[in-house]
Amino acid sequence: MTATITLPKIMQIGAGAINALPATLEQLGCQFPCIITDANMVTLGYTDKITDLLNAQNIDYGLFSKTMAEPSEDSILPAVDLVRQGKYDCLLALGGGSAIDTAKAIALLASHGGSMRDYKMPRPVNERSMPVIAIPTTAGTGSEATQATIITDASTDEKMLCMGPGLMPMAAIVDYELTLSLPLRIAADTGIDALTHAIEAYVSRKANLFSDQQAIAAMKLIGRNLLRTCQDATDLAAREAVMLGATLAGIAFSNASVALVHGMSRPLGVHFHVPHGLSNAMLLPTITEYSISSAPTRYAQCAMYMGLVDNITDENQAHQALLNQLKRINQTLCVPTLAEFGVDKGVFFSTLPLMAEQALASGSPNNNPRLASKDEIVTLYKTAWDSK
Known part of the structure; x- marks a missing residue:
């Protein structure tokens, strides 16, 4: 039996790994990222860590900070519009698994259109979307290294599982120091x-x-x-x-x-x-x-x-x-x-x-x-x- 293995192209791991973000963007050929995160990350100052690194390298960026703990398709559509209209070339997913899952879904819909139901299992997501750089702030979901996202259909309360190599983040920055203030x-x-x-x-x-x-x-x-x-x-x-x-x-x-x-x-x-x-x-x-x-x-x-x-x-x-x-x-x-x-x-x-x-x-x-x-x-x- 053979196994097809899918991994992020780049993984930066260890204390201070977040400082490699500008270099990671350069490696991927990305110049105009949009940060996908939630309000807590903004309040706790995590977003500032990202923007300070980007500002120091004169990298322009966008920000969407309204991701939900249990993301629904309705909640991500404003971000899909923002990413399309802003013509960003990658997404920086900052937060727990929900923020990273949200960024994967945003990248998919912004790149290929349709609705999340079009991509739910058992239909594999093989389409390559705009790059997602995952920056987890919790030690748990592993979403930074998975080819999956779960988005709720608010009209039916169904948690739709979408899977495939097209949902794997292009890069993951795994810095345990970002988890030190976790409740x-x-x-x-x-x-x-x-x-x-x-x-x-x-x-x-x-x-x-x-x-x-x-x-x-x-x-x-x-x-x-x-x-x-x-x-x-x-x-x-x-x-x-x-x-x-x-x-x-x-x-x-x-x-x-x-x-x-x-x-x-x-x-x-x-x-x-x-x-x-x-x-x-x-x-x-x-x-x-x-x-x-x-x-x-x-x-x-x-x-x-x-x-x-x-x-x-x-x-x-x-x-x-x-x-x-x-x-x-x-x-x-x-x-x-x-x-x-x-x-x-x-x-x-x-x-x-x-x-x-x-x-x-x-x-x-x-x-x-x-x-x-x-x-x-x-x-x-x-x-x-x-x-x-």
């Missing part, structure tokens, strides 16, 4: 999101030798440092490890795909506005326990790579260690249950059939080691409702 809740949620990416990529039915190596490295980096970085913001070695792990996990799942956890988490974001990383955290222990029997060795190896067991001679022991650690992470990082998050129980249970259909429609559950029916997904949602 604990965001650091925790994005970190668990990254761990979920690594685990799901490793157990995915589409896993391959290349993606396995990225997933293994990511599990080692994130699994052994996530709690440290969340409990001690001054632990720079842990912060750097989780940031690199998140990027490697993004490379892993971009080339192997995610699975049932992600398929089920997206509807929670659409219907109950649960942040993506948090919804993954809510589901990860329950779905891991459900799936272990179909990939026992792989899940045991996950425990070993995360440093929970020394070997997998006793797979059952490794499985229990993995489940215990996933629950411990949630408890330590104060991940609420859906009930504690404030989701209305009546509305939640009445929406379960629709959410199960939407989860299956996303395609991700088809990559899970254990394939779940609609009824089984409904049962898993019920289990996760108040599961600790």
Whole structure:
């Protein structure tokens, strides 16, 4: 079996990597960027870091700072018009996964027209759009190194998954110093999101030798440092490890795909506005326990790579260690249950059939080691409702 691997053309990684932005633009032949970000990045001064670098090199730029946490197509259309009319030659995506996903979608529509529904899975996005330079400020989504974006159709509340090499950023600048001011809740949620990416990529039915190596490295980096970085913001070695792990996990799942956890988490974001990383955290222990029997060795190896067991001679022991650690992470990082998050129980249970259909429609559950029916997904949602 062969695997087609897609990566950014340029990756700048490490403390101070942001200072390489002007040189990266020059390498790509880009002279007129438009910054795509959100209001928080402006308020916190992150946008100033970018504009100061550009001004120092006399590089003109534009700015769109109205990206949303859960981007919908309606929310990106003003930016598409801005980019078209301004005749920018690249986009600088500054922020978390939502900002980077938004920039990918803007580049696609500004370059090729149409609507996001025209590009949703299973139709691959092969078209090469204007370059996107991704600058993540969270250690979690891995969007800077993935060929995917998720945009909501506001008219149907469907989270549309679009994938293909045309959505891969042309460059990624991964500077862990940009994450040092992250609030604990965001650091925790994005970190668990990254761990979920690594685990799901490793157990995915589409896993391959290349993606396995990225997933293994990511599990080692994130699994052994996530709690440290969340409990001690001054632990720079842990912060750097989780940031690199998140990027490697993004490379892993971009080339192997995610699975049932992600398929089920997206509807929670659409219907109950649960942040993506948090919804993954809510589901990860329950779905891991459900799936272990179909990939026992792989899940045991996950425990070993995360440093929970020394070997997998006793797979059952490794499985229990993995489940215990996933629950411990949630408890330590104060991940609420859906009930504690404030989701209305009546509305939640009445929406379960629709959410199960939407989860299956996303395609991700088809990559899970254990394939779940609609009824089984409904049962898993019920289990996760108040599961600790």
